[in-house]
Every structure is written in structure tokens, then in C-alpha cells.
Amino acid sequence: MRILLVGEYSRLHNSLKEGLQQLGHEVTIIATGDYFKNFPADIKLTRKYDQGILRKFKITIYLIFRKDITQISITKQFFKHKKKLMNYDIVQLINERPFSIKGKNALKIIDFLKQNNKKLHLLACGTDYISVKYAADKKFRYSILSPLFEKKINKKKYLHIIDYISKRSYQYHQKVFRKISSISASDIDYVLPYQNHPYFKGLIPNPINTKKLTYREFEKYSPIVIFHGINKTNYYKKGNDIFDASLKIIQKKYKNKVDIITVSNLPYIEYIEKYNSAHILLDQIYAYDQGYNALEAMAKGKVVFTGAEKEFLEYYNLQEDEVCINALPDVNYLVEKLSWLIENPSKIQEIGKNARSFIEEHHDYKKVAQEYIKVYETN
The missing domain is CATH 3.40.50.2000 (Glycogen Phosphorylase B;)
Structure with a gap:
């Protein structure tokens, strides 16, 4: 099989790549490295405008034009590599926002991957609409939202998580889910919110290269x-x-x-x-x-x-x-x-x-x- 792994948060995709290669499959990773963690990838996209004076410039542009230039930059970088991102048997997204971008730019990427490859598989891994909604509805005994519920931290500092259940994010989530073929969870934390979803194929434990x-x-x-x-x-x-x-x-x-x-x-x-x-x-x-x-x-x-x-x-x-x-x-x-x-x-x-x-x-x-x-x- 030719397999494209999209996104990296923890070394999960790097270890999975090593395992798949041992089984004789051809594997490519495209990712941003996940901020300061700097995980390796075959095709590395660079997050720009996130620090120092460039971040201030980015915020100014957003306030005036309502455009996120980091997201635009990542999207442009992605499409520079489009010839390397076609004709795979499987494309696996590490999350419904695999490059930590959202909205129209993220959908352009998902649309391209769907149109030019055979099948999209999604990992329930990291924060997403379904897991955050499950936590917001207090279906967990405790969750990543517990500090917010307990008022340890104000809502403003939790907006990056609460955003996953906004109306706009829900619409994005629905559009992504119309394009995927199947879902698996990387651990029990995601099995619980996803267990009744019709696309859900169950838990596949995180791969570790011992x-x-x-x-x-x-x-x-x-x-x-x-x-x-x-x-x-x-x-x-x-x-x-x-x-x-x-x-x-x-x-x-x-x-x-x-x-x-x-x-x-x-x-x-x-x-x-x-x-x-x-x-x-x-x-x-x-x-x-x-x-x-x-x-x-x-x-x-x-x-x-x-x-x-x-x-x-x-x-x-x-x-x-x-x-x-x-x-x-x-x-x-x-x-x-x-x-x-x-x-x-x-x-x-x-x-x-x-x-x-x-x-x-x-x-x-x-x-x-x-x-x-x-x-x-x-x-």
C-alpha cells in the first residue's frame, strides 16, 4: 500500500510509519512538527508569524482583514507539494484539524486529499468537536474542561478548546466527516466519545518503537x-x-x-x-x-x-x-x-x-x- 500520514502531535505517526515500513508498505508523513516539539516529517510545513514582532503583525492583519496569515502560509506550502500528495491508497488524518488550522483553508486541503486519493481514515486523537462536546456535556467524570468548570482558569484562556464546539467549527467538522471512510481511536479517552459513531472501527493502541x-x-x-x-x-x-x-x-x-x-x-x-x-x-x-x-x-x-x-x-x-x-x-x-x-x-x-x-x-x-x-x- 501507499500510505500518506497527515499531521503529527506526539511521534505517533513516525512510529506507525516505521511499523508500516517493516510490513513492506510505502509511507510518507506531511506535518508541521507541532510547534516547539519539532517532530520529524518527510514533507515539513513551517508555521510562520507565531512569535515576536511577526505575531504582532499577524494579529494586526487579522483585526483589519479577518485573515489568518499563518493558515494561509501553511495552505500555500501544502499545495506546493501537491504532486507528492496524490494517488495514495490511504490518507490518514491525525485529527480533523491535522495542521492545527481550520475553516476554508483547512477544507481546501481536506478536499484535495479526498479528490486525489482513494480513502481517508481519521484518527480520534487530540481535541476535536466530538470529544470536546462530550466533555462540555459533562459525560466524563472529569476532563480537560474540569479546570474551566471549577473556575481555576477564565474562559478567555480556554477559547482555543471551546472553539471546537462553536457553530463554525461544528460546520467544519460535518464537512470533514462527509469525506472520511472510517475512524479509529488512539486510546480510551477517545473511545468513550466515539463508541457509538457509525464510522468508528474501535481502539488501535498507540504504536511504540521499543x-x-x-x-x-x-x-x-x-x-x-x-x-x-x-x-x-x-x-x-x-x-x-x-x-x-x-x-x-x-x-x-x-x-x-x-x-x-x-x-x-x-x-x-x-x-x-x-x-x-x-x-x-x-x-x-x-x-x-x-x-x-x-x-x-x-x-x-x-x-x-x-x-x-x-x-x-x-x-x-x-x-x-x-x-x-x-x-x-x-x-x-x-x-x-x-x-x-x-x-x-x-x-x-x-x-x-x-x-x-x-x-x-x-x-x-x-x-x-x-x-x-x-x-x-x-x-
């Missing part, structure tokens, strides 16, 4: 290193404020027994290098399953605080705290779990081993690639 991620068994646990990586834009959405509050207590309680590393907005390559020395990694709170960063850290044998709700445990037939720690939006709970690990370092080793085995069994990039091929081949 050959590129070395498992590390620690010989000493003094001090215990805790790593907290922050994306400033998503600080409240990921629950980083709750992690920060918990770490202040842990630092005071254990002093010389712990070494806490906190970093912000690092490119992907730097990020994974920074946490190599960590025993424990704090990933995200408002989740029911693990995101990509969590899975890669688990593959390295880290104990990860992330989504591991009962829906996840039941799906994989796991026990609580078996492969990771369910990170709840509760400071006292997080302090209790961190304290338990600090006082029982043998548990860090045990959970780390289980985590690596779990990734190898359920997230192996070649096994996952085979699951994608089965979905691609369905009518």
Missing part, C-alpha cells in the same frame, strides 16, 4: 528522581498545577531523598533526554488512558503518573498500580501515591518492569501497524 527506547533498571534509588515536563499552553488542561502543588509538599516532606526536575516547552528530542535519569515521571491528570509521552516513558521502565482509569484497567485486564499510577485531580491522593513509592523503592522497580512488558505486548509498533492495515482494508 527498539528506539532502552529499558533501564536502576541500581540505586537515592535520591529518587521525579520528572515533571510542562507544556505552558496546556498547563491547566494537563493538570500541571495539581502536580506542582503535590511536588511542593513532597519536596518539603522528603528533602534530600528526592530530586525534582521540572522543565517547560522542550523540543521532543531534548525532552526525552532530560527524563532519562528519572525514576518517576508526572505526565497528565485529566485522562483515562496513557498519552504518547507516558507510553514512551513506560517503555523505558519509568513509573508514570498518567491516565489509568477503570475503563483502561478493564480493557487490558490489569490491576490498579500494575503498570502505571492513575493520576487523579487530588493533591492529597498524589502526595500519598508519591510517598508510597519513595518509601517503597522496590515498587518502582516492579511497576517499571511491568510497564515495559505492557508496552511490548500491547503497543509494539509492528503489531499496531498490522491492526491499522486491517482497518484500511475494510470497506
